Amino acid sequence: MDNRKKADLILHPVRLRIITALSRENRTARQIAGLVPDIPQATLYRHLKSLETAGLILVVESRTVRGALEKTYGLASRDSAEFSAEDVRSFTPEDHQKYFSAFLGSLFDSFMGTVSRLDDHPELLNRLGYRTRRLSLPKETLPDFQKEYLSLLQKYESLEGEKESFLLSTVLVPEVDYDESY
Secondary structure, rough: OOOOHHHHHHHHHHHHHHHHHHHHEEHHHHHHHHHHHOOOHHHHHHHHHHHHHHOOOOEEEEEEEEEEEEEEEEEEEOOOOOOOHHHHOOOOHHHHHHHHHHHHHHHHHHHHHHHHHOOOOOOHHHHHOOOOOOOOOOHHHHHHHHHHHHHHHHHHHHOOOOOOOOOOOOOOOOOOOOOOOO
């Protein structure tokens, strides 16, 4: 599948939320629906089928429940819904604008879903946050920083004990000094 077709498929707001739901563990359509209650059931099944047909998700288990076939879905691979540096370099500025807008839209939907529950669950407020931080690194250390950051996330995800899930979205934007030429 070419990069733009893959990006268009993944970065649809509904499909991105499905992929996010499957990024930590395999789930049934019913479990996914519980995480995205604002998505109508027919819409959810249509997008699950699109992702399955494209090979981005797989049916990892099927079983009969009360006479109906229940499928459990999982990502085809850990990186099937990610883009390589080469993929990203092939995008036009218009592609980047479109894909980043979809990313932000999905993030906004998830954020607002939590905010809408604050009246009933005020404890969520203590675990909700957003911030921007300037990061200055020697140019040659960025790849090492990225590897260590991912390693840190993996370390905490692998800890034993009762888990609580969060969406942690990272956006790395090089600052541009408009007085310098690149």
